[in-house]
Amino acid sequence: MKHRTFFWFFLPTAAAMLLFIALPIVSVITQSFFTPHEAVLIETENCGPFGCTKETTIDQDATAAIREAQPLGRFVGWQIYTDRGHLAFGEVGEAWRNSDGLRSFAGSLMNLPFYDALVFTLTYTFICTPFLIILGFTIAVAVNSLHRRLKGLMIFFSLLPMIVTPLIGALVLSWMVDSRGVLGNFLSWLVSDPDLSVKASTPLMWVCLIVYGIWSSAPFAFVVFYAGLQTVPQDTLESAQIDGATRWQQIRFVVIPHLAPLVTFVALIQLMDNFRVLEPILGFGAQAHAQSLSTFILSDLSGETRQLSSAATTSVLTIIGIAILLTPVLIRTWRDFNAKSH
């Protein structure tokens, strides 16, 4: 295809992505260096018979004029990045000097909102991803051994946790683990503690969110692996059997190596998706126990006073985070591509 024809075919989608994906990135980066103008204050002195009083009022015209002249706001450089709500260099340095061990340093780090959100996001991402891959693989192997009729039925029901709206899925589970819900009741009966409330305890809430994460994404891994299982070379499997390989050895040395590229694919997609975890925290109403980078931005964006600069700064940091997360994969793709073209 000629460059010219390609250009016209590709133009609409390129325009959409430039306008609504590339430009917003530029926009968040710009916003993160500016903060809204403070109101211009004028101090007037009223002198009466009983002495002088100073009075400060907002100069509406001057404020509006400044806002008009510099619509982006006041340039503050890296100030928002280093303030207490974000990277908090000052507080981190102080915590480092004052803490007597790594443990207490980590403790004071968790009191800073950004690091708290970062720790939860990373924990969620790196626990959910391997577990959902293992669960998905197990389901795939199990379903693959079923009778043909049952397979279809199992695939249908297995898809549900993934297809359903994340917020709704989280809500459904959250109602069930509520201390008045059926699972909550069951759990408190199980540990014979009538006052057990999952939603009141931070560690239990984290476990709950991670379980939700695995539950909702395992079907994706399942479907991908299930499709992969259909293409396992039967000859290799048969020769392994003739050589006396046990069932486990067949899986370990024939099936798993065959599925390895799919594992990379699932891991890549899931790392991306788990890193943006947001809806489960809202669905479980767990904001008091767990904040992720996304909920951190959301709470800046919603509410009466929209703190756009702060949200933009966290967004830039999140984008840097996801870039670091994806670099290994991108380098690998680049190498594969080069290997293919030579």
Add this chain to the structure above:
Amino acid sequence: MSTAAHRRPLPLQIALWVFIAVWFMMAAFPFFWTLWGSFKVELDFFSIADWTNALTGANTQSTYGSPFTTAGYEGAFIQNEFWRNSINTFIVCFCVVTVSLTIGTLGGYALSRSGYKYVFWLLIIALMFRALPQITLVSGYLPIFFDWNIWGYLPTAILVLVAINQPFTLWMLHSFFESIPKDLDEAAKVDGCTQFQAFRFVIIPVMWPGVITTGLFSFLLAYNDFVVTALILNEGNRTMVPQIAAFLGTTYTEGNVMFAVAAVVSATAPLFILVMFFQRQIVSGLTAGAVKG
């Protein structure tokens, strides 16, 4: 394949069945439980006294004289006008799917038919765009949308969702068009067609399976979106998902949890039907990217 070598030993067979049963319960039970509970009163749905109330509906029986009630649905749809949100969702999904398939097919087709190196880079850029959390983009939109006074309207949300959808659509359609032999349009071009005519008369008639699969995923993205619709639409234009989130804020205090439960069930029902009819397409779509890439 029922030779002795293939037959599983009994303990393994039992373990397999138990595992399947446990996963089946995990996947399906929450939805059935909520569906059943949505026809009860709150005291049954959240049973403090006796959990079997949720099954038998003892309190529902004493309140409404029957173990089932549609009070939750009436409250959600009539009192809180949830039908408006359903219509908004329908409009948003329909427009997002149509627009994003139209421009996505053109783009994906071009990517699959151009042999130049920039195709690789465009796909990698699309992958990076796909990796961005949507909320970071939304914080980029807001000041601009406020400035231009386009915040809060359905078309704005539709445009944003279409754009966010593009990277995924491009990847999927690119790999689908790769599987359509290039000879088809080459032959058409030899016969004197322009590239666009070749696309129009040769490719469009055979592209529907891939387009339908991609469309399903565009639909799911638009339907399931929370971040964009919650932050970009104003209260009057909300779609279902942000409205359910809003229910949580207001109805919990009013004690009308059942409205939210009914709304949740109503919003899940279309997805159930979708999976029922398009299970094969969804499965093939999920695996297309994996098997190719």
